[in-house]
Amino acid sequence: MLVSIAIRILVLVLLILPVFLDCYTKLLAASALTLAIFTVSWLYLEKDLGWASLGHSIPFGVSAYLFAINPLLLFFSPLTTFLLFPLSIFGKHTFPFASFVFSVFLWYLAHHIVFEGKGGEEGFRAPSINLDLIYLISVTILILSCLLIWKISNSYFGLKVKAVRDDEIAAKAIGINSLPFKVFGFAISCSLASIAGILHAAIFGHVSPGVFSPYFSLFPFVAATIGQGKIWSSILGSYTVVFLSWFLSPYVPEFHYAIYAVALILASYTQSYARSDRSV
Amino acid sequence: MVKLLEAVEISLTMNSKKILDSVNLCFDRGINLIAGPNGSGKTTLLKILAGLLRPSSGKILLDGLDITMKKAHERVKLGIIMAPERMKLPLSLTVDENLRFCDRNRAYEYFPELKKISEKKARDLSGGERQMVILARAFAKNSKYLLLDEPFQGLHEKIKERIIKLLEEEGRKRGILVVTHDELEKIFSMSDYICVLTNGKLLYAGEKEGGEKILKKFFI
Amino acid sequence: MISLFFSALIYASLALCVLLSYRVAKVVNLSFGSIFTLGGYLSVFSLFITPIFGAWIGLLLHIGSKRMDASKATIFSLGIAIAIEEALRILFRVENILLDSRIFYFFGYKLVFEHFLASMISATFLILFLAFELKKPFSRLKLKVIEEDIENAELYGIDAEKARAIVLVISSAFFCSIGGLYLSGRVISPTIGWLYMIFSLFIATIANVFREKAYILLLPTSFGVCWLV
Numbered sequence: 001m002l003v004s005i006a007i008r009i010l011v012l013v014l015l016i017l018p019v020f021l022d023c024y025t026k027l028l029a030a031s032a033l034t035l036a037i038f039t040v041s042w043l044y045l046e047k048d049l050g051w052a053s054l055g056h057s058i059p060f061g062v063s064a065y066l067f068a069i070n071p072l073l074l075f076f077s078p079l080t081t082f083l084l085f086p087l088s089i090f091g092k093h094t095f096p097f098a099s100f101v102f103s104v105f106l107w108y109l110a111h112h113i114v115f116e117g118k119g120g121e122e123g124f125r126a127p128s129i130n131l132d133l134i135y136l137i138s139v140t141i142l143i144l145s146c147l148l149i150w151k152i153s154n155s156y157f158g159l160k161v162k163a164v165r166d167d168e169i170a171a172k173a174i175g176i177n178s179l180p181f182k183v184f185g186f187a188i189s190c191s192l193a194s195i196a197g198i199l200h201a202a203i204f205g206h207v208s209p210g211v212f213s214p215y216f217s218l219f220p221f222v223a224a225t226i227g228q229g230k231i232w233s234s235i236l237g238s239y240t241v242v243f244l245s246w247f248l249s250p251y252v253p254e255f256h257y258a259i260y261a262v263a264l265i266l267a268s269y270t271q272s273y274a275r276s277d278r279s280v
Numbered sequence: 281m282v283k284l285l286e287a288v289e290i291s292l293t294m295n296s297k298k299i300l301d302s303v304n305l306c307f308d309r310g311i312n313l314i315a316g317p318n319g320s321g322k323t324t325l326l327k328i329l330a331g332l333l334r335p336s337s338g339k340i341l342l343d344g345l346d347i348t349m350k351k352a353h354e355r356v357k358l359g360i361i362m363a364p365e366r367m368k369l370p371l372s373l374t375v376d377e378n379l380r381f382c383d384r385n386r387a388y389e390y391f392p393e394l395k396k397i398s399e400k401k402a403r404d405l406s407g408g409e410r411q412m413v414i415l416a417r418a419f420a421k422n423s424k425y426l427l428l429d430e431p432f433q434g435l436h437e438k439i440k441e442r443i444i445k446l447l448e449e450e451g452r453k454r455g456i457l458v459v460t461h462d463e464l465e466k467i468f469s470m471s472d473y474i475c476v477l478t479n480g481k482l483l484y485a486g487e488k489e490g491g492e493k494i495l496k497k498f499f500i
Numbered sequence: 501m502i503s504l505f506f507s508a509l510i511y512a513s514l515a516l517c518v519l520l521s522y523r524v525a526k527v528v529n530l531s532f533g534s535i536f537t538l539g540g541y542l543s544v545f546s547l548f549i550t551p552i553f554g555a556w557i558g559l560l561l562h563i564g565s566k567r568m569d570a571s572k573a574t575i576f577s578l579g580i581a582i583a584i585e586e587a588l589r590i591l592f593r594v595e596n597i598l599l600d601s602r603i604f605y606f607f608g609y610k611l612v613f614e615h616f617l618a619s620m621i622s623a624t625f626l627i628l629f630l631a632f633e634l635k636k637p638f639s640r641l642k643l644k645v646i647e648e649d650i651e652n653a654e655l656y657g658i659d660a661e662k663a664r665a666i667v668l669v670i671s672s673a674f675f676c677s678i679g680g681l682y683l684s685g686r687v688i689s690p691t692i693g694w695l696y697m698i699f700s701l702f703i704a705t706i707a708n709v710f711r712e713k714a715y716i717l718l719l720p721t722s723f724g725v726c727w728l729v
Binding site for chain 1: 576593
């Protein structure tokens, strides 16, 4: 309990502190913040719906690209649900790998996306927004996302979603049509991931094919593994990965991948992976 | 005297649930019947003896040799053969290919009807035919011990009778452990040794005469 | 056309490794991409060490994941993949390296010798496996039993763990060697192998739809996919 309170306080400090710091630190914090929203979106899909995606960069990256190509296209970003959701036909055990492979496929495909002579390997310039403003927006969205997920998770609707997660056939037997709940759950998760992608594009003012790379595909999984699947700890996990990677990269190139490797290997030995399997 | 196959203080806990609790058994040549209600741990015990599951504690001894850490395929070489339930069979193999894992000629001797369907894939067989292939493979392989899990599942009455005869004959040569709900009375009358399990605990283990009351009271 | 033929041969053999790992070792081996890249980097020193390193990684993968179910073993393989990728970054620092190659002429076609060699090795591998598949020796039957159900295979007296180790070691060694040859003449980076792995996985997935005929239909599938791409 004490640890849990300490983690929450630490997260709040991490959210507030950068406001008073220099631009460079604020940019770093904003980046960690968007990835924390991204992790929260992933956690909802994994914990409440039981689908562990290793290709969550699909809604994240596609929305970032749409926003960069034309800011008005951001309204289409919830439709990215229909890129991820069809992969659920592979079943819960194959879905993580199917989504990962699809995200890697998009990573290569993104190198060939050219619009009005721009794009390709260079990517697109995204509309840049004032850093202070975008930071405040990001903090607000993170808090709202947590509240939204908490509210849905504890509602009557959320109970039905969990019933579908635990046993689809049993849920059908008590009159719950699983499809709409699954689609809705995917839509919430993908929409939040899309918002994170858009914020990421707006913060850096640039989108490249790298948004589909394993760095982003696996980020929420790694952050959630560090945070042991708890929402506040996973937000802290996101900050840990971003800060460690940023500070240690001059000494160890792309240090985050070292964290990823350790997290993935450890996760395969512990119960950190497929937590929702407990009742399936 | 060293018994052929022994289970010493076997316990198994899965997901903090005790499936088997300190089970002590000694099996010898002849028919050995393991009885008990559904969920009592009979199949689990067979799996432990066959090496498919490792007990949480306890030992398995074969002719006095500790084989607890031996895997299933190593136990096959040592002479412990198991015929699993639910018609578990490699479906992409033909009947003949399945029987290449034992003495084929002997298998066809035991079940001549398999010759007619020898080129059929296991996937295209009926439930009864599949069960015949499983039993043929088990009986036609030289072994010290044969573990049969629900051997009469899906079989025609005539074939059931033939298997009972086969059990009688083979029981003289080796040890046979049978877990069954079908034909329980017949198997009981043939048995040399009986053990009764309930909720993972051993209710009775010993000669047929002593176990008759318990078995009849609960199951027959 | 000739380069399409050679590429199809190589991808079919890589897909065969992916399929064998999936069916026998019960793991979608996501580390193949990094093993392929590792082969490329090792070829800077010597081509002969590539299968040895590949085999070692295959063995590591087997030992590390032998008690895991399919999902966890796949996650483990992904961890190994990223660890190899990061190790390459740390060891080589420079992100992109241009690998040497030798050019020769084959019936008037200009070819990279290493690519030609890779396709010949792949063709030999495919022919040997095809003969193994069609002739159905007892060891092939054993493999089929493992493919269907590991528990049943153990009851048939088959050492499924040994078969798993052999498959992972051979397939990793093969990926590493082919990586060493096929990446010759290209500019390589630590992430280059993902593309080859995804492409092989794609071909293996399509071939897997044909169930028992999957191994036989790998080559036509590879031709079809390479031609389309």
